[in-house]
Amino acid sequence: MTINHRFNTTAIHAEQCPDEKSGAVSQSIIPAVAYCFDNAESAVDVVSGKKEGRYYGRYGNPTTRTLENKVAVLEGAEDALGVSSGMAAISIALMASLRTGDHVVVTKDVYGGTHKFLSNIATRYGIEYDFVDCTDYLNIENAIKENTKAVYIETPSNPTLTLIDIAEVAVITKRHDLKLIVDNTFMTPYLQRPIDLGADIVVHSATKYLNGHGDVIAGIICGSKADIDYMRKDVMGDLGQNLNAWESFLVLRGIKTLGIRMEQHCRNAQEVAEYLEQHPMVERVFYPGLPSHPQHSLAKKQMKNMGGIVAFEVKGDVQTGKDFISALKVAMISFSLGDPETLVQHPASMTHSSIPESQLHEFGLSTGLIRLSVGLEDAEDIIEDLNQALLCTVAVPMKN
Ligand SMILES: Cc1ncc(COP(=O)(O)O)c(C=O)c1O
Known part of the structure; x- marks a missing residue:
């Protein structure tokens, strides 16, 4: 130990x-399924849980x-x-x-x-x-x-x-x-x-x-x-x-590499969240590592670092969200998370598409919400990718 x-x-x-x-x-x-025993007594002891051991692959x-x-x-x-x-x-x-x-x-x-x-x-x-x-x-x-x-x-x-x-x-x-x-x-x-x-x-x-x-x-x-x-x-x-x-x-x-991977996921996610938060085409960013997150102090108390998932709202409708993820070149459209690759999904058209647009807000979601599982690539490359996709899909807000 x-x-x-x-x-x-x-x-x-x-x-x-x-x-x-x-x-x-x-x-x-x-890969063994079957395990043999010296005598009947030891087989009985393992099956009954009296002694630690394996007896059939479905149970251990x-x-x-x-x-x-x-x-x-x-x-x-x-x-x-x-x-x-x-x-x-x-x-x-x-x-x-x-x-x-x-x-x-x-x-x-x-x-x-x-x-x-x-x-x-x-x-x-x-x-x-x-x-x-x-x-x-x-x-x-x-x-x-x-x-x-x-x-x-x-x-x-x-x-x-x-x-x-x-x-x-x-x-x-x-x-x-x-x-x-x-x-x-x-x-x-x-x-x-x-x-x-x-x-x-x-x-x-x-x-x-x-x-x-x-x-x-x-x-x-x-x-x-x-x-x-x-x-x-x-x-x-x-x-x-x-x-x-x-x-x-x-x-x-x-x-074996969990600690170093999580450090890099967190570092990259923090940089991505800070970049997105100041972007004029982004309505809102959800990341516990941002002081603007309503539970930032709880995050600091309960978590060692802030994790690798960043969610954000691009300005626009469901189609804008779809166009935005389709325009990404480094980030891959995928339903999973936690991989070395940056993975992106658009809940309104993907995981939560069964929810009518008018009811999305009841689930805390919006048409432009994007979930990013920030990967282990270089943060600058992830940010440049987000930047080019935002520029080519989301309308620049008009200045008054
Ligand atoms: C938070 C959370 N729990 C559980 C699961 C289910 O995991 P699995 O796909 O390994 O069954 C997922 C899958 O995305 C998840 O995101």
Whole structure:
């Protein structure tokens, strides 16, 4: 264990050591499904959970175990579970925390997939939910009912980067004996550690910054040993949502550079946000690192740095937003985030296109809103790209 080391040392060394037989420094990829035992007794001990070990690939894998142990250390959790996607992490965490007849309070600007899971699937199994504005803690208190078992939040939110004070929400969940689940995908443990702030369960789309190279779909859940054991044996394993050895290896490799990547994402995003804020063709910029962000002081208290996502409104209608992203040459139009490449999307015509234009404001969105996942390229090149796209698509405002 290297728990006393700083973040980058821990990210590289924690829970990993050279392969005993070959001396190989890099993590071995063990794709085995079956594991053998010296005798029946030890097989029984592992299956019953009395002894740590693997017995069947759907319930755990040695390469994935290394990843789980490493992320648990980085998040300050007792244990972690690697699963097949961020949505698997979210659905497992919710299914493990709720039964038929239970209720969950969910922040209103939650990731679309989480919204869809609750409204399409969870509801069919009698799980109740309320989407509330969790930036006002009174709303959470007011939404808690007798059958409430959990509060689910995401901070900063997607795409308008609204923050929720995790420690404040944890005071409420502890008072009511509820599980607090936090989606930490945007921040990673390098920038924010929800368990230190009182969260019970942390979920990640490891597809994003944790892996960081746009070539893996994966999820991680962190929490107490008891919660993770239950999720592994009674939810993930039984539903077959396990993560495989190859993808675990790739995420482990990505995590080695997580700290330096996040530093560069944050540095670039800050420069991009400052550039956009002074641009006459930009109506508004959403970035927690700008003093103009309404929760800038909470961001400084809760996060180590401000993250790699910048949202902004270009002046114009839906077509202007589409024209603007089409004119970009370095930034790529894409639905993902957290990759080395700068990725851009236009919620009104892409992720939120099902919402009528007249109702966009109800979701805190506008026709010209653009979400930029600022990549690892040189900031000057990203800014020059934004500049040329703004010049060729957005009308210059007339001076009075
Ligand atoms: C904040 C957040 N959580 C969860 C997910 C789901 O992750 P995955 O695509 O790995 O299932 C996403 C995907 O974009 C996300 O942005």
